[in-house]
Amino acid sequence: MGLFGKSKKVETAIATLQSEKVKSDIILSSVEDGVVMVDAKNVIQLFNPAATKISGWLAGEAVGLDYKLVLKLVDEKDVAYNEEQHPFARVFQNKTSDRDTAATLVGKDGKHIAVDLSASPLLSQDGNIQGAVCVFRDVTEQRREEKQRAEFISTASHEMRTPVAAIEGYLALALNEKVSKIDTKARGFLEKAHESTERLGKLFQDLLTSAKAEDGRLSSHPIVNEMGDYLEHLTEDLRFVAEKKGLAMEFIVGSASGGTMSDASKLVKPLYYVLADADRMREVVTNLFDNAVKYTEAGKITIGITGDDKVVQFRIHDTGPGIPAEDLPHLFQKFYRVDNSATRTIGGTGLGLFICKKIVELYDGRIWVESTLGMGSTFFINLPRLSSERAIHLQAKEKGQGDSSIITPSTPGTPTTGSIA
Ligand code: ADP
Numbered sequence: 001m002g003l004f005g006k007s008k009k010v011e012t013a014i015a016t017l018q019s020e021k022v023k024s025d026i027i028l029s030s031v032e033d034g035v036v037m038v039d040a041k042n043v044i045q046l047f048n049p050a051a052t053k054i055s056g057w058l059a060g061e062a063v064g065l066d067y068k069l070v071l072k073l074v075d076e077k078d079v080a081y082n083e084e085q086h087p088f089a090r091v092f093q094n095k096t097s098d099r100d101t102a103a104t105l106v107g108k109d110g111k112h113i114a115v116d117l118s119a120s121p122l123l124s125q126d127g128n129i130q131g132a133v134c135v136f137r138d139v140t141e142q143r144r145e146e147k148q149r150a151e152f153i154s155t156a157s158h159e160m161r162t163p164v165a166a167i168e169g170y171l172a173l174a175l176n177e178k179v180s181k182i183d184t185k186a187r188g189f190l191e192k193a194h195e196s197t198e199r200l201g202k203l204f205q206d207l208l209t210s211a212k213a214e215d216g217r218l219s220s221h222p223i224v225n226e227m228g229d230y231l232e233h234l235t236e237d238l239r240f241v242a243e244k245k246g247l248a249m250e251f252i253v254g255s256a257s258g259g260t261m262s263d264a265s266k267l268v269k270p271l272y273y274v275l276a277d278a279d280r281m282r283e284v285v286t287n288l289f290d291n292a293v294k295y296t297e298a299g300k301i302t303i304g305i306t307g308d309d310k311v312v313q314f315r316i317h318d319t320g321p322g323i324p325a326e327d328l329p330h331l332f333q334k335f336y337r338v339d340n341s342a343t344r345t346i347g348g349t350g351l352g353l354f355i356c357k358k359i360v361e362l363y364d365g366r367i368w369v370e371s372t373l374g375m376g377s378t379f380f381i382n383l384p385r386l387s388s389e390r391a392i393h394l395q396a397k398e399k400g401q402g403d404s405s406i407i408t409p410s411t412p413g414t415p416t417t418g419s420i421a
Helices: 003-030 049-055 087-094 140-175 184-214 227-244 263-267 278-295 325-330 341-345 352-362 388-401
Strands: 034-039 044-047 072-074 098-100 104-106 112-123 129-138 223-226 248-253 273-276 300-307 311-318 366-371 377-384
Touching: 034 049, 049 112, 049 129, 072 112, 087 098, 087 112, 087 129, 112 140, 140 184, 184 352, 223 227, 223 278, 223 388, 227 248, 227 278, 227 300, 227 311, 273 278, 273 377, 273 388, 278 300, 278 311, 278 352, 278 377, 352 366
Parallel strands: 248 300
Antiparallel strands: 034 044, 034 129, 072 104, 098 112, 104 112, 112 129, 223 273, 300 311, 311 377, 366 377
């Protein structure tokens, strides 16, 4: 092939490339989603017109800057994201795509814009990260609608809960032999009505709690709590419910594999201090326990506590039916219920685990489940652990603010990070 032929080929290739570039430029200019590309050094290389429209930064200003200066994000409490929280940072760390549906972008002029961001890594063929691309959209309107919806649910369930509580109370009186005389047939009807009213009351309560959890209005008074004793007492309170269904109940301190503590370690009882609201944590453990009882036909429920110097870990294990692998990632979503014959006959709202997650997150904790179908389920909760010195110091401060370290709420929002041993 002659020189001419070759250059013709190159020309065609250049023309093709240029036309490809024109095409991608057209696409990037016309999409309504903001598109930002950074290189491996976090420097912005591409900033499309929609990104300008949403953020207020011109492409000419943004390109060449570190993304942290341009895509400033804050959470729902207006707290700036730390370095690891940013979707770009997470992509660089994990080399996988990341999504953030709850962020707020601080525009160039300081305006706050609700955004939904997805970031993906740009990987070379040998798997090295070359940069990342972030696509984001303004979701101010959706968030406003969601907030309105949550407010409606919360007002409606609050209003409905009150008469339902009254009906429940009167039905209980009607069923109380010391107060009312009713025949056997009427008792049967009223018992059914009482059961349904209880379920309805629980539904309204769950709806109210989940609506509050979603818009950050869940009341919480975190104080220093020693979880070892706390959980042991709570297990004793719950034991009756498990045994009524014929299930055994066990409380274990220490690692699951190690079983119960050795005689020597029993002498030195570990102190599992955390900063949390004891009433809220009771809600979480009781919810997980109620599920364990509800879904387990036979066997045992084990409540355990263990920890290392950073973390206190709770676990609630059952010998129930287990959970299919495909359902595990969705279990903590609102209204999610595994669709099988058991859940179709066993009542529930699908709100319990969602509420548990929201509460655990209030204390910078994590909740998850490990389960194999047919082999039971174990729900875990990790909470940041306070060293004994830190716990005693904080308790003294709490005492200074009130009379009792148990019932006096400390200032909500007391920092947990940085205080962990
Ligand atoms: P529900 O009101 O349906 O119990 P939850 O949010 O508490 O709602 O739980 C969501 C779903 O997770 C349940 O519907 C059930 O399918 C499954 N699940 C929860 N706990 C267990 C458990 N211990 N064993 C088996 N399945 C469970």
